[in-house]
Amino acid sequence: MSCSLNERLPKGRSLRYLSRRFAVLALTLWFAVTVNFALPRLMPGDPVQTKLATIPGISPLARRALERQFGLDTHQSIVGQYFSYLGQILTGNLGRSFTYYPTTVSSMIRQSLPWTLGMVGFATLLAAALGCSLGMVAAWRRGSAGGNRNARLDTFLVPLGVMFGATPPFWLGTLLVYFVAFKLGWFPIGGSRTPGAAGGLSGTVDVLKHAVLPAFTLTLVSLGGWVLLMRNSMLTVLNEDFVKFARAKGLSNRTVAFRYAARNAILPVFTQFAMALGIVVGGQVFIEIVFSYQGIGYWLLQGVLNEDYPLMQGIFLIITVTLLVANFLADALYVLVDPRLRVEGGK
């Protein structure tokens, strides 16, 4: 009766596990949409109406259309408004930007999303791969014989990892813009590409040059989290009997480290992928702002600064959906890497 979701997970079949995760993700999506719907309506003095009145050169008819698009049709009850809003979201209609009227929010997202996915995706993978390897080696050395000499990497790496994790990304980014981009002139000061740059090879180099500093910042600030996560997980596994037994059997260090310990230690890291991803997607918002990197984080801030509610809400929704999809993929992959979830009914 009181047995709930998380406890039953390891015993369940993969399909049940995935459908439960899917339920949570669907609920989250509904929640995000509802927050989007409810927030402007809970505010005193309706900010959307105030904003609508200030759009330059908008005809009463266009304003009426915008109101309806935003679900603010005053002829409808609040419940009616809610369902027509849900319907619009489901059909992919995110409305039009107030600031860049009549550009649709979805076209703005379509243009900026690839930049974010490319830069952030690369930095995330790099940080995860580098962080997990470092964490694994540090834990392995500390856990193995040889005393303090072998623990040196760990002693050094843990505070460093904590420090990276405590670095404000926007501050580090601003410093890099000033010292590396402005003073030294090694990289462009901002943006995601030089306006009007040629295509082909020189265009690609231009795009890469713009991505180096933001990607570096993002990798650095998220590296620490991965190191600490993997290190702790690895230390826990190294204490397990099957690892001790593998050592006692006389298996080579390499085999024990990779095939026994690391393979199991990576599992909890995988489950924490969700949180890590959330932090990365969030941190990226600040980094894009500082580097004027024109991904969705940059446009989210533009939406906030200009009180462009459709833009803001559309981007929040897209970030949420991206995160949910990534989460679901991580869960699905988890079933593949953890055989215990595939065993019928058994533990």
Next chain:
Amino acid sequence: MSVRAVLSNPRALVGASILGFFIVIALLAPVISPYSPNDINFLVGLGPSWKHWLGTTEGGQDILSQLIWGTRTSVSVGLLTGALICLVQLVMGVFAGYVGGLTDTAFAMVTNVFLVLPALPLLIVLSAYLQGSGGSGSTLVLIGVIAITGWAWGARVLRSQSIALRNRPFVEAARISGEGRWHIVLSHIVPNMLGIMVANFFGAALFAVLAEAGLEFIGLGNINTVTWGTMLYWAQNDEATLMGLWLWLLVPGLCILLFGTALGLLNFAIDEIANPNLRRD
């Protein structure tokens, strides 16, 4: 978990020392600050000198005085928000895990939803609605918004701990002797997971400090209060670096980094002390 165990751990000791240093600065701000942080009667954009150790801002304020008073606000907001998050975690994690049943299922569902919501974008959107983007928000709302977005991870960890404890004999004994649910949670469950809760508090405070600074940096706080975050906001807005005033930009961020590192070290070390698997034999 005893105080001695914490003090004999080098990481915890370093973390506690840095934390103590900042708390002392925060408490002594009125005494040690050379000028008022809002005094704008100095020459603008001065470099470091004996009169102004860190120079002055583009608005003519003494940077060192701003830093000291900013420490007071940022440290208290960070620790207060951390405590508030702990309180939410106590209800959503510890209490729910103990009582089980429908309450637990519902609370766990809410926790799971908040776990996969993107924390910082949610922070930004919530603040934009509640505070507006004009920089005239209130610090209390800021604290509330950070608490709403930052509790889920810790609540999940605490819940599983609470579930592990709820059927222990001493808890059963308390239940049979007729003690109330909250009484059992507070006097039997919580003391047995104090280590993890304290570690969680420091983790939450770290999140709060970074989130506060980030929101203030992009103008979603109150730009008229003096904090590390608003100092960075003004430094960025007045183009401190282009004016050669990079100390103005460097120092508040360094404080956030140091204070955050202290919180992170304490979080890590106490987790390590409370978790036998991570200890060195």
